Every structure is written in structure tokens, then in C-alpha cells.
Amino acid sequence: MPDPPDFSKSTCPLPLRDYPSIVMGHGGGGRLSAELVEHLFLPAFRNDALANLGDASIVASGGERLAISTDSFVVRPLIFPGGSIGELSVYGTVNDLAVSGAVPVYLSVGMILEEGLPMAILAQIVDDMAKAARVAGVQIVAGDTKVVEKGHGDGCYVNTTGIGFVPAGVNVGPGLARAGDIILINGTVGDHGMAIMSVREGLEFDTTIHSDTAALNALIADVLRAGGPSVHSMRDPTRGGVAASLNEIASSSQVGMVVDEASLPVRSEVRSACELLGMDPIHVANEGKVLIFVAPDRAEQVLEAMRRHPLGADSTMIGNAVAQHAGMVVARTTIGATRIITPQIGEQLPRIC
């Protein structure tokens, strides 16, 4: 009997009913993930806050706007160059709140541990979480631990759920980018994905590739101070990389985008690793990067503010939003041609976060 088809590597966008069971791609943050959300979760849970599909949901609470974001982390290996699942799980949720315009304040932590996980590894992960929470200025106020039998987990899965408050006057969202907006990024792309991949594949380069995992809330506060209401949209390009994030904003905001491929900062060792593995850095995950959509009137001030921040020294403009080809992202290649940047259907790298 032939093997069943491997849908996770398929490039054909099949509707949900053609998947009798879950495939890896359903967790990849690409088109399969989106189909699960669109055809299963949204119809079941339908409400306005969820339908917005931002990195965090914004809900009213008395006179305030509360931002809520949840993320489960299943990264493999648990500890990697530049970080661990501990930092990643704190920074990931902090960043999802921050790009929604919220000031992150509280985190909950839910851990699913596998029987046999060495206590020393758990202790390091917990220590990394505590340090990361201090760096990001958030409090871990609720926790839960469950244990599953050996062979029913993978050491440690972490869920973090974050709560923040959106200051008065801040209005950013995936649907608020406008034609004419300048697209900025705070540094090199692909570092996190290639750090994980290098470890898994046993690749060796002259320089070890380190994950860029970092808390972006302080940098984003600077961006909002410098840009005010001219900052329209922000997104941290994690799963699916810059390509996925740009496509999501292009689709939600119904604008086109033109990206200058040569302007996308990529470390030479990341570029080498990508070439070796046949990957494109624009599709590779980041954990300390943010895309900013800002009107031209404040783009210069925002870029300067970003460059003054330690996490934004390499900040640069990578393109702009346009009125043409709404919902579509186009790259100008180094030789002057153009190509369409589509999101991945599944994921090129499972369990990146």
C-alpha cells in the first residue's frame, strides 16, 4: 500500500475538508493554520474580539482597553544558541501584546511537563522565564503545571497568556496600514529560525547563529512616542517570517506592498545557512523583530528612534504599502525583476516556537 500523501509538504491550497486529520502544517502559521482558524475556530467561537485576528485581542474593561494574547510554545530543542523555551515563551507573548499597541503587564504560565524531564533543565527554563519577565517588566501572576507520561510530550511545552493595557490615543492593528505607509524593520531577519535549524541539522559555520529572541515592548514604546498616530500597524514576524506578516497585513488592510529585496538585512551566516537548506530568509522565523507601518510624515523620526534603541541599531526601511495590487506583496529583486511573495502553505520548519 502506498504511503498516504504528505500534506505538510504540499503546495496546493486544499480546503479543510480534504484533511481527515491534523498535519504538521496546521501549526505552521501559514495558510493551513489560517484555514483551521477560518473554518473551525472562528465559526465556533465567533465574536468581534476574535474576528479581528490581531496578535492580541483588545476588549473593553471599564474605561480601559485590555489586550489579551495567548501562545503555546513547543520549540525543539528546549535550549538553543541565544535562548531557551523559557525566554521565548515570555518574549513571544510580550511582543504580541506590544505590537497590538498595548503595554504588557501580566503573564500567566501553563507548563505541560513530560515525565523524566531532568529537574536541572526545568530549573534553567524557569530561571530564563523569570529573567525574561524582569527584562520585559512584566509580572508572572498565575501558573499551572501538568505532567504527562514519558512518550506523550517532548520535555516541556509552555503556554503563556499575557494581559496589557492599550494607552489612550494608541490605535494600531493589522487592518490599519494605508497605501503610502513606509515599512520599517529593526534589524536582520531569519536569525531565530536558522539558529534552531542549525542545531537540529548539525550545521557548522564559522560563527554560531544565535536566536534574536528579545522583548520588543520598550523599542515599540519609543516607536509610538516618535510616530504618534502616524504609526498604523505593527507585527512581529515570527512563524512564517516577514513574508507571512506582510501578507497578513496586506490582506487585512487591503493594501499592496512593494519590498526592496536588497534592503532586507540578513546576516551572512544566516544567508549561507538558508542557501544550504534551500530556504528564503523572508520566510524564516524571527523572535526579536518588528515590522512597522508608518505614514511618511513621521517615518524618519520613527527610524531614528528605533536606531537609538539597543534592539534597533540596524533598523532600516524595507519597502512601502501601495494602492495597487491590494492584498498582494511584491518584491523587487536585486536584478530589478519583481516576484510575488506568498505565505507558505504549511511551514518550512516545524516547531520553531
Place this chain on the structure above:
Amino acid sequence: MPDPPDFSKSTCPLPLRDYPSIVMGHGGGGRLSAELVEHLFLPAFRNDALANLGDASIVASGGERLAISTDSFVVRPLIFPGGSIGELSVYGTVNDLAVSGAVPVYLSVGMILEEGLPMAILAQIVDDMAKAARVAGVQIVAGDTKVVEKGHGDGCYVNTTGIGFVPAGVNVGPGLARAGDIILINGTVGDHGMAIMSVREGLEFDTTIHSDTAALNALIADVLRAGGPSVHSMRDPTRGGVAASLNEIASSSQVGMVVDEASLPVRSEVRSACELLGMDPIHVANEGKVLIFVAPDRAEQVLEAMRRHPLGADSTMIGNAVAQHAGMVVARTTIGATRIITPQIGEQLPRIC
């Protein structure tokens, strides 16, 4: 070579350093879970909200008090008589907020799916969550899905994190029970644990044992209306059962407790199953029960209010808090003797929720 000792079945309270790795008991909600919290999580994450160790953390937000609670669900099997991981994950977090005095409002859902999970099962779980959210009157406002490879999960793990608001004037907590308080419960104990156990062990009785999984927030609102400030403490006796919850409150409030064993309501089929398996219903998990500590002046009104609610028809008094033997729970047996009710060290039934 002899097998390594099975600490999960040990009855000797060893300190954390004697466990080089995680054992099943660390997730059981008993003494081993408490040691992990005390020796690992609390020192790392130390803050006042967490140190309170309630079912939910209460934090200030503007003029309001926000309650935050997180819980991961790893129940096996995913679907069982009376419910599924879907309802359980919604009601579990709703109840943790409610027993903290909060009105549950928002939920986030983080799912970790195993490659190969049949889409039809996922659809049923999601449907159960949506229905449960409607029953409980909460909105699911944020979600996340990750997928792990076949053999690295167990179909579906769910984290829910809930946010609620504590109304002005409500002050309940695990440390606020007082000597003299009457202890009430809203019905039979052990139903959930024995429903799960019967399925796993293939036990057959004349009557199928159904889980009691239910949203307790409406019943608890009635309790608070009837009891006002005389309601001091509430807890839903899930993992570790009534024994664990009473011990936690006895310890936090530094009161003793005397429970009349004959007054603890137990279904006959649950009692039979417990006898067959050598378990004590007082240690078995519930998912739709709440223990209420109320001063004598309002106990009668609270009990009447509970009995008027569909989830409280079998409500009854099971004992009271006393000034003697602070931190210790004592049961009066049917033959008039007394015995000390201690929490389990690990868990008698892994992955019950």
C-alpha cells in the same frame, strides 16, 4: 539491575532535590506539585499575586480588581461519559475564577495538537468549548494552535486562561476561612474521577458514571448574594479531591476542620467503583463541585440558595472549621472514630483534567 524507585507511588514526603527528574506526581495537585511550586516556581517568579496561591490571582487594574487564572488540560481519554476536554477546559478555568469571587468574562484558548488527530474529534472538542462558553457566559477572545509530531503529544492538550472581575465588596480567598465556619458542598463527590477511571479500566456498572463537569459561576453568584461578607472561602475540589482542597484551606487559613464522613454525598455507583479500586471518594477529583466556607449566621440562607440552583439540589453541610488542630483536617467516621485526612503525595489518578 533493579528498576529505579517509582516516586510517584511513594508515600514518603521527599524534598525536591531528591527528584533528579519530573515524575507523574509532580502534576497531581498533591504534595509533590506543591513542592515544585514552593521550591521552584515561587522563588523564581516571586510576587504578591502569585504568593497568594489562590485558584486565580487578583491584581489591581485602574479602579477594578482583575482575576487571572490559567490551567492546562491533559485529560485522557479526550472524550468521556458526561463531557470532553473541550467542556472541561472551559468550565475548569471559569470555576477557578468564580471560586476566587470573580465574575468570569474572557477566556483564551491555546491548543497543542498531535499530528494525526482526526479532524472530526478536533471539531467536536471545539464545538464543546463553544457550547460551554455560551453556558458559562464567557467569551473566547484569543487563541493559538501548535502542532507536534505524532508520538510527541496525546491527541490534544488545551490551555485556557481566564480573566474576570471581582465585584466591589467581595473578599474571599483560601486564607480567609475562620474557626466556626460551616462547610457546604453542592452535591456528590468523586463523579468526575470515577467517570474517567471507569473508562480507562473498562469497568462496567449498572449505571454509567458521568463526569460532573459544569460551570459553577451562576451557582456561586447565588451563594455570594445569599451569604454576602459571611462567605469567607470557596474552592472547587478538582485534582486531589475534597481532601486536597480542605487541607489547602486549613493550611492557608490556619484553622482546623472536622468533617462528618457520613454526610459526604457519594453516588452508590461511585462508591462501588472506589471500593473496587481501593480509592477513597474524598480524594477523587470533581469538576462541578464547590466547597463553601460560610459563617453560621448566613449558612442556612446560603444552603437554601444552593439547593434552589439546578447544580445544587443535593447541597449539604459536611462539617465545620474549628480553632483546634490548626492546619489539620479530621474526619469523624460512621462508627464514631476520627481519622486525619491528609492530601495525597502524588496523585491516585494521573491526567484526570
